[in-house]
Each structure stands twice: as C-alpha cells, then as structure tokens.
Amino acid sequence: xxxxxxxxxxxxxxxxxxxxxxxxxxxxxxxxxxxxxxxxxxxxxxxxxxxxxxxxxxxxxxxxxxxxxxxxxxxxxxxxxxxxxxxxxxxxxxxxxxxxxxxxxxxxxxxxxxxxxxxxxxxxxxxxxxxxxxxxxxxxxxxxxxxxxxxxxxxxxxxxxxxxxxxxxxxxxxxxxxxxxxxxxxxxxxxxxxxxxxxxxxxxxxxxxxxxxxxxxxxxxxxxxxxxxxxxxxxxxxxxxxxxxxxxxxxxxxxxxxxxxxxxxxxxxxxxxxxxxxxxxxxxxxxxxxxxxxxxxxxxxxxxxxxxxxxxxxxxxxxxxxxxxxxxxxxxxxxxxxxxxxxxxxxxxxxxxxxxxxxxxxxxxxxxxxxxxxxxxxxxxxxxxxxxxxxxxxxxxxxxxxxxxxxxxxxxxxxxxxxxxxxxxxxxxxxxxxxxxxxxxxxxxxxxxxxxxxxxxxxxxxxxxxxxxxxxxxxxxx
Amino acid sequence: xxxxxxxxxxxxxxxxxxxxxxxxxxxxxxxxxxxxxxxxxxxxxxxxxxxxxxxxxxxxxxxxxxxxxxxxx
Numbered sequence: 001x002x003x004x005x006x007x008x009x010x011x012x013x014x015x016x017x018x019x020x021x022x023x024x025x026x027x028x029x030x031x032x033x034x035x036x037x038x039x040x041x042x043x044x045x046x047x048x049x050x051x052x053x054x055x056x057x058x059x060x061x062x063x064x065x066x067x068x069x070x071x072x073x074x075x076x077x078x079x080x081x082x083x084x085x086x087x088x089x090x091x092x093x094x095x096x097x098x099x100x101x102x103x104x105x106x107x108x109x110x111x112x113x114x115x116x117x118x119x120x121x122x123x124x125x126x127x128x129x130x131x132x133x134x135x136x137x138x139x140x141x142x143x144x145x146x147x148x149x150x151x152x153x154x155x156x157x158x159x160x161x162x163x164x165x166x167x168x169x170x171x172x173x174x175x176x177x178x179x180x181x182x183x184x185x186x187x188x189x190x191x192x193x194x195x196x197x198x199x200x201x202x203x204x205x206x207x208x209x210x211x212x213x214x215x216x217x218x219x220x221x222x223x224x225x226x227x228x229x230x231x232x233x234x235x236x237x238x239x240x241x242x243x244x245x246x247x248x249x250x251x252x253x254x255x256x257x258x259x260x261x262x263x264x265x266x267x268x269x270x271x272x273x274x275x276x277x278x279x280x281x282x283x284x285x286x287x288x289x290x291x292x293x294x295x296x297x298x299x300x301x302x303x304x305x306x307x308x309x310x311x312x313x314x315x316x317x318x319x320x321x322x323x324x325x326x327x328x329x330x331x332x333x334x335x336x337x338x339x340x341x342x343x344x345x346x347x348x349x350x351x352x353x354x355x356x357x358x359x360x361x362x363x364x365x366x367x368x369x370x371x372x373x374x375x376x377x378x379x380x381x382x383x384x385x386x387x388x389x390x391x392x393x394x395x396x397x398x399x400x401x402x403x404x405x406x407x408x409x410x411x412x413x414x415x416x417x418x419x420x421x422x423x424x425x426x427x428x429x430x431x432x433x434x435x436x437x438x439x440x441x442x443x444x445x446x447x448x449x450x451x452x453x454x455x456x457x458x459x460x461x462x463x464x465x466x467x468x469x470x471x472x473x474x475x476x477x478x
Numbered sequence: 479x480x481x482x483x484x485x486x487x488x489x490x491x492x493x494x495x496x497x498x499x500x501x502x503x504x505x506x507x508x509x510x511x512x513x514x515x516x517x518x519x520x521x522x523x524x525x526x527x528x529x530x531x532x533x534x535x536x537x538x539x540x541x542x543x544x545x546x547x548x549x550x551x
Contacts, residue, residue: 244496249512249513250512253512253531258510258511258531305508305509312507313498315507316499316500376479377507381537384505384538403505405481405537
C-alpha cells in the first residue's frame with residue numbers, strides 16, 4: 001500500500017513538473033541569419049512574377065481546401081520569361097492561419113513531397129479523435145495538471161511525432177528555397193499577429209531554427225476553448241538586438257497620428273523586445289483571433305516599405321512586374337434555425353455569435369482592403385499616363401512629362417465557398433464543421449472544389465491569359 | 479499610399495529607413511509617416527540623410543527630397 005502511494009506521489013510530482021518545451025535563446029543577433037525572406041534562394045523563381053498565397057483557418061476543412069489549391073497551382077502550366085513552368089514554382093510567400101498552417105508548414109518542410117505524404121499523414125486522419133484520446137489518457141492528466149503545460153503542448157507533441165516527423169525550422173532553412181512560409185499565431189497580450197519568422201523571434205532574442213514546426217502549427221491552431229494557448233520564453237535584451245530604423249521613427253509619429261497602423265506595428269515590436277524582459281513569457285493563441293485569413297502580414301508587406309519582406313520596396317526597385325495574391329478562405333456560413341421561433345437565443349448560441357461575427361466581418365474588410373490597396377497600385381500609374389496623354393493632346397506646348405512609379409499588373413484572386421455557383425453545393429460547403437477530422441469523401445470534395453474555384457476566379461483567368469497558362473483538369477493535362 | 483521623388487544629379491540607389499528602397503529621380507511609393515532617406519554607394523552627397531514626414535502627397539505631385547553632390551555649391 002505504501003509503495004503504491006509513493007508511486008502515485010512520484011507520478012503526481014512528475015506531472016506537476018511537466019512544463020512546455022522552451023524555445024532556445026539566440027546567442028547573438030545576426031540580421032542575415034535564420035529563417036528570413038531575403039536569405040532564401042530562388043534560382044528558378046523570378047521576382048518579376050511575385051505570387052503570395054494565403055491559407056485561412058477552419059480546421060481540416062481549411063487544410064483540405066488549401067491543399068486542393070496547392071495541387072491546382074502545381075498543375076498550372078505557365079510561360080514566363082521564356083520558360084514553361086508550374087505556377088507553384090513561382091510562389092514566393094505563403095501566409096497561413098490555424099488549419100491552413102498544416103499544409104503550409106508541411107510544404108515548407110517537405111516541398112513537393114507534400115503531394116505524396118500529406119493526405120494520409122494529416123487530411124484523412126482522425127486527428128481530433130487522436131487528440132481526445134491523448135487528453136483522456138491518465139498519464140497525460142498528470143502532465144496537464146502542471147500549470148505551464150496545456151492541451152496544445154500535448155497536441156504539439158502529437159503533431160511533431162505523427163505529422164511533421166520531428167521537423168524544425170532548421171530543416172526549412174536547410175532547404176533554403178522559396179516560398180517563404182509564414183505561420184501566424186496571435187499574441188494574447190497585444191492582440192497582434194505573431195508570425196513564426198526569425199524577424200519576430202529576434203525581438204524575443206530566441207532562435208527559431210530550433211523550434212519544431214509542430215509547435216508553430218499548434219500555436220497557429222490553438223482554437224480558443226478547445227485548445228490552450230502555447231507559451232514561449234522571451235529573452236529580450238540578451239542578444240544585442242537592434243530594432244530596424246523605422247521603428248523609432250514610427251513610434252515617434254504616435255502623437256501626429258500620421259500612420260496609426262505603422263505606429264501600432266512599431267509599438268508591438270517595442271513591447272516584445274522591451275529589455276528585462278518586460279514580458280518574460282509570451283502566450284500565443286490561434287492565429288484566427290488576430291486575422292483568420294493570414295492576409296494582414298501580406299497587406300503590410302504590400303502597403304509599407306517598413307516590413308521584413310516588403311513588396312513595396314521590391315516594386316520601387318523595379319523588381320516586380322506582376323503581383324498575384326491568392327486568398328484561400330475556408331469560411332463557412334452555417335444554416336441556423338434561430339429565426340424560426342420567438343425563443344430567446346441561448347448562451348452558447350449568443351457567445352458563438354459574439355466570437356464568430358467579428359472575425360467574419362474583419363475578414364470581409366481585410367479582403368476589401370487588399371482589393372483597394374492593389375487597385376491603388378494600378379490607379380496611380382494610370383492617372384499619370386492619362387494626364388500625360390490628355391496634356392499632349394492639347395499641343396506640344398501643353399504636354400506634361402510626369403514621371404510614373406513602376407507599373408505593376410495586379411491579380412487579387414479569391415478562393416472561397418461563397419463563389420460556388422450552384423446554390424445547393426455552396427450550402428453544403430458552407431455548412432461543413434470546423435474540426436480536425438472529416439470523412440475522406442468530404443476531404444476529396446474540398447480538394448476538388450479548391451481547384452475548381454481557382455480555375456473559375458476571374459482574376460486567375462486574366463492571369464492565365466497573360467501567362468499563356470493552363471490549369472489541367474484533375475488527372476489530365478493541358 | 480504616398481509618393482516621393484529623391485533627387486540627385488545621377489541615378490543612385492535610395493535607402494529608405496536604412497533599407498534599399500528604390501532609385502533617385504524616379505517616383506517611389508512609400509507609406510505615410512516619418513522616414514529617413516539616404517543614398518547608397520559613394521558618400522559624395524549631402525546631406526548624409528534626411529528625415530522627412532511624408533503625408534498628403536499625390537502621384538502627380540510627389541514630395542521632393544533633394545540631395546546634392548558634396549562638391550557642388
């Protein structure tokens with residue numbers, strides 16, 4: 001009896017000692033080392049055709065839709081700069097959230113092997129049941145009893161073992177190729193997006209290279225309530241880090257409010273990097289809390305010269321001629337019978353509405369902002385051309401010779417269930433649950449509809465015309 | 479979106495906030511706010527850098543930020 005009690009006590013102590021695996025410190029800050037856009041080679045991937053793809057949240061539904069789009073990009077043949085190639089090989093950046101982070105991370109780690117491995121490793125697996133079994137295993141209760149070890153830590157261990165095979169960012173850096181894959185979580189304290197790139201980990205004086213991809217994916221998909229936030233150590237002030245020049249300039253603009261968004265980005269950086277560190281631990285929750293599309297980072301890159309992979313800077317340097325942004329959005333619109341009765345909606349219904357509606361509205365505005373921002377790029381050069389042409393028509397003495405900024409052709413592409421033409425089919429997809437477990441047939445339908453929606457998008461069709469491109473039908477050829 | 483034109487007698491690389499950001503004598507897009515402009519390569523220009531708040535510009539009237547050769551009067 002005494003032995004049994006001692007054994008139980010020992011187990012409880014072990015459980016109480018369970019803690020999250022710490023992200024390692026960075027010995028010395030080096031602005032050229034680690035996982036950065038500028039460090040990735042791109043011998044067969046031109047800057048002139050610059051392709052950004054975003055994968056939204058939405059569990060396995062989002063992962064399967066994103067995977068279907070990746071398959072379609074692989075099968076899209078284009079002509080660019082005298083070469084016939086796959087559009088997938090021209091993808092420069094992938095930005096992802098939650099469920100979309102699994103195919104994104106897998107592609108970063110394994111490249112085209114994703115097409116042989118990912119469906120069985122993730123899409124067709126009952127991940128949710130597996131996670132539930134783990135949470136119900138008594139030995140894990142002890143681990144979960146520890147104050148600094150949560151269900152997402154358990155999930156991260158599972159993803160590391162079963163999905164990513166122990167892969168870390170060091171493996172992604174070793175591949176050294178575009179696309180630059182950015183998994184996004186949400187910093188619970190600032191509410192800001194937290195991208196898993198070295199530029200962000202520099203602020204924490206931490207080395208992203210030694211972080212497993214599984215932890216990044218787990219943080220990105222730590223669905224509030226079902227999964228716990230993940231904790232990261234902050235070693236700010238210990239590695240000789242210096243903020244880029246724009247941060248002090250933007251922070252000093254606070255009072256003038258000349259660009260509140262840029263100032264807010266600077267202030268988040270200052271908060272994370274405050275020495276001491278002022279915030280010794282950073283708690284990350286699902287990326288969908290800050291932005292369920294994964295589009296805010298790319299928007300900042302497109303609209304600012306002060307971003308670690310600024311697209312605006314590349315355009316100013318005449319490097320980009322065509323900019324393609326493909327937004328893959330697995331948002332649903334579940335049918336409700338709420339309005340069929342006079343009954344007061346219940347607490348769960350009210351709370352889920354309160355949580356979901358702002359996210360959907362924000363996503364709508366984010367896509368709208370993307371379209372407006374991209375339109376600005378096209379309109380400014382058109383305005384200069386028009387002024388020059390109209391003034392010249394008045395006679396040589398009136399002709400203006402205004403300089404235009406570098407012209408870019410723009411293609412904002414959207415893959416979303418709302419664009420499915422058939423009402424019945426649209427309703428079916430828009431009523432799919434958010435879960436890490438879907439029937440195989442559902443996954444296959446999601447893969448197919450991703451391809452179909454991409455092929456039908458008007459901007460994608462424009463792009464295909466411009467690039468003499470062709471998206472082969474599934475199993476066929478162009 | 480804001481617009482600037484960094485002028486200098488010859489074509490030079492422009493640094494915006496210490497990063498390569500375009501070329502002189504062309505219209506460059508920037509986001510609103512205070513930026514630090516400088517030129518690359520040979521340090522034969524003056525001033526060494528210019529801190530300017532960019533706001534309310536238009537592509538037809540970009541904000542002009544002038545740099546000169548050091549030896550010019």
